[in-house]
Amino acid sequence: MEYETVIGLEVHVQLSTKSKIFCSCSTQFGRDANTGTCPICQGMPGVLPVLNKEVVERGIMVGLAMECEIAHLSQFARKNYFYPDLPKGYQISQYDKPLCEHGQIMISIDGEEKRIGLTRIHIEEDAGKLIHGENLGDPDSSYVDLNRTGTPLLEIVSEPDIRSSEEAKLYLEKLKTILEYLDVSDCNMEEGSLRCDANISVRPKGAEKLGTRAEVKNMNSFRFLQKAIEYEVKRQIDVVEDGGQVVQETRLYNSDKDITVSMRSKEEAHDYRYFPDPDLTPVIVEKEWVAKTRAQLPELPDAKKLRFIKEYELPSYDAGVLTASRDVADYFEAVAKNCKNAKTASNWVMGDVLRIVKEQNVAVQNIKVAPAMLSSMINLIETDVISGKIAKTVFEEMADTGKEPETIVEEKGLKQITDTSAIDAEVAKVIADNPKQVEQYKGGKTKVIGFFVGQVMRATKGKASPDMVNKLLKEKLDQ
Ligand code: ADP
Ligand code: MG
Ligand code: ZN
Numbered sequence: 350m351e352y353e354t355v356i357g358l359e360v361h362v363q364l365s366t367k368s369k370i371f372c373s374c375s376t377q378f379g380r381d382a383n384t385g386t387c388p389i390c391q392g393m394p395g396v397l398p399v400l401n402k403e404v405v406e407r408g409i410m411v412g413l414a415m416e417c418e419i420a421h422l423s424q425f426a427r428k429n430y431f432y433p434d435l436p437k438g439y440q441i442s443q444y445d446k447p448l449c450e451h452g453q454i455m456i457s458i459d460g461e462e463k464r465i466g467l468t469r470i471h472i473e474e475d476a477g478k479l480i481h482g483e484n485l486g487d488p489d490s491s492y493v494d495l496n497r498t499g500t501p502l503l504e505i506v507s508e509p510d511i512r513s514s515e516e517a518k519l520y521l522e523k524l525k526t527i528l529e530y531l532d533v534s535d536c537n538m539e540e541g542s543l544r545c546d547a548n549i550s551v552r553p554k555g556a557e558k559l560g561t562r563a564e565v566k567n568m569n570s571f572r573f574l575q576k577a578i579e580y581e582v583k584r585q586i587d588v589v590e591d592g593g594q595v596v597q598e599t600r601l602y603n604s605d606k607d608i609t610v611s612m613r614s615k616e617e618a619h620d621y622r623y624f625p626d627p628d629l630t631p632v633i634v635e636k637e638w639v640a641k642t643r644a645q646l647p648e649l650p651d652a653k654k655l656r657f658i659k660e661y662e663l664p665s666y667d668a669g670v671l672t673a674s675r676d677v678a679d680y681f682e683a684v685a686k687n688c689k690n691a692k693t694a695s696n697w698v699m700g701d702v703l704r705i706v707k708e709q710n711v712a713v714q715n716i717k718v719a720p721a722m723l724s725s726m727i728n729l730i731e732t733d734v735i736s737g738k739i740a741k742t743v744f745e746e747m748a749d750t751g752k753e754p755e756t757i758v759e760e761k762g763l764k765q766i767t768d769t770s771a772i773d774a775e776v777a778k779v780i781a782d783n784p785k786q787v788e789q790y791k792g793g794k795t796k797v798i799g800f801f802v803g804q805v806m807r808a809t810k811g812k813a814s815p816d817m818v819n820k821l822l823k824e825k826l827d828q
Contacts, residue, residue: 521545
């Protein structure tokens with residue numbers, strides 16, 4: 350029997366607003382426990398929440414960027430449950446009237462565009478954090494840090510349109526890219542600003558009805574997401590093949606053992622006793638607010654990708670890589686603006702620039718090779734001042750020292766030798782020194798020309814123009 354995997358993702362994003370969603374405490378990460386709190390986010394009785402308008406503004410931005418309808422009226426609801434990191438005994442969320450619905454995110458898989466539908470995007474508050482004593486040499490205690498309570502979150506819920514762990518990763522990457530373009534969240538997965546629950550089920554290939562899902566909670570890396578899905582799909586298929594039934598439940602991924610384990614049976618919406626929060630009025634978003642926000646959206650990744658293909662005549666693959674980060678896209682454009690061949694610029698950015706970014710673990714705008722320097726270097730290649738091979742050396746030197754390419758070429762004497770007589774002498778010498786290869790060439794084995802080119806390039810320390818060396822060698826050998 351063949352099976353099909355069905356996945357829907359729920360992604361929680363912390364918004365990087367200055368203050369929390371219902372009080373004026375700062376959202377700053379990494380402060381001493383409980384120093385970033387007030388009676389409101391501590392959940393004291395009798396306090397009243399006041400909605401931070403910036404949270405709604407950012408919710409609208411994300412909704413529009415993900416092609417949702419923005420609700421004229423949305424409503425906060427109380428989701429009731431007990432947990433020590435939730436001092437009020439309920440979370441303020443949105444239930445039947447979310448801010449955004451019916452959106453989509455496009456992913457590129459195997460060269461094709463695929464649409465992943467979004468059911469909804471709603472606003473809610475984050476809970477605090479429990480710190481278990483084991484890690485503090487105090488195994489009998491647990492501590493609570495409420496700094497995170499009241500941090501604004503968006504929950505982005507996809508339709509069950511995802512069909513593999515690869516698609517899930519691509520979806521999450523694209524979602525993150527869009528959020529980064531909008532600059533609404535720092536999207537720092539290690540710090541938990543972006544975390545993801547995966548709902549996973551399997552069904553016989555071709556079946557209409559969805560299988561029973563298990564939900565794997567709170568993954569904060571692309572790799573764990575993929576591994577958890579792969580493990581879970583195998584597990585569920587085994588259960589079904591053994592004649593059993595998948596139970597609807599909440600599971601946790603254990604990255605040390607690379608398995609998922611059952612955490613609790615799945616709660617249903619009615620368990621939470623949702624009801625409209627009487628402390629907060631409905632949120633009314635007028636058409637003008639939506640229009641104004643739409644007008645202020647930056648160019649988004651899909652639009653930028655299409656423009657790069659058109660304007661710079663780049664292959665779709667290049668345009669995809671370059672626009673996966675707004676900073677990289679900006680860097681590329683700054684380089685391409687000043688050189689004739691955008692594809693050459695793309696090659697350098699996708700290759701050596703991104704390599705340096707990774708090696709040095711810095712943002713692209715902070716590497717020592719400023720875009721203008723890369724443009725100048727590419728122009729030195731185009732005008733035959735240096736060869737493509739020497740350019741690699743120049744690039745490394747720029748990345749290490751931040752010197753201008755012209756300075757490096759001058760200081761290190763890297764100018765390409767285009768003086769025919771200088772190359773002629775080397776060509777003559779190499780031919781004289783290697784009679785055996787000359788025989789082979791004359792005997793029809795013209796591939797040995799590569800050997801001669803290599804010898805001349807070595808003798809000139811890579812500075813001879815390869816085109817010229819080739820031409821001169823051919824002339825001499827064919828005589
Ligand atoms: P909750 O998890 O809070 O009960 P929903 O019922 O809205 O919320 O579903 C959450 C997610 O589960 C959505 O992303 C949805 O696409 C996905 N989902 C629903 N049914 C299935 C299924 N049978 N297999 C895989 N994913 C599913
Ligand atoms: Mg869920
Ligand atoms: Zn507070």
